[in-house]
Amino acid sequence: MKRQIFNLNGKITFINNEPSKPSPNLPVSIYLAKLVEDVARITNLSININSTTGGLHSKTSFHYHGMAIDINLIDGKKIDDPANFSNVQKFQLAASQHKDIGECFGPFINIRKRGNKKTQKPQMRTKHLNHLHISSQR
Ligand SMILES: [Zn+2]
Numbered sequence: 001m002k003r004q005i006f007n008l009n010g011k012i013t014f015i016n017n018e019p020s021k022p023s024p025n026l027p028v029s030i031y032l033a034k035l036v037e038d039v040a041r042i043t044n045l046s047i048n049i050n051s052t053t054g055g056l057h058s059k060t061s062f063h064y065h066g067m068a069i070d071i072n073l074i075d076g077k078k079i080d081d082p083a084n085f086s087n088v089q090k091f092q093l094a095a096s097q098h099k100d101i102g103e104c105f106g107p108f109i110n111i112r113k114r115g116n117k118k119t120q121k122p123q124m125r126t127k128h129l130n131h132l133h134i135s136s137q138r
Contacts, residue, residue: 002027068135
């Protein structure tokens with residue numbers, strides 16, 4: 001089952017960082033949609049989703065199955081803006097602790113979870129310094 005992510009009165013925006021490319025506001029797994037909304041609510045942070053199923057990702061990426069999103073802005077600031085580091089850390093922490101998290105990659109936390117087994121993936125960090133990658137397990 002898929003649905004679009006709610007914008008939570010503008011708290012969640014969907015602006016593609018490549019303006020010529022289609023809107024990232026596309027249907028995703030209902031578990032991923034709920035996860036993203038939950039984390040935005042819990043942290044009270046606004047986010048911009050710049051990719052869902054579009055964009056370029058690794059061949060086996062969860063993006064192609066509607067199970068992953070990328071976030072390039074939190075509270076209107078870039079992920080790699082030092083003024084944003086505490087927000088980015090707060091968002092990653094809440095996402096990594098969500099029951100349905102599959103992958104949480106970014107500057108501070110890099111984990112993959114299958115069932116209840118969490119694995120550290122420090123090698124993912126260098127590719128996720130300017131965006132957060134969030135996927136759900138189902
Ligand atoms: Zn991604």
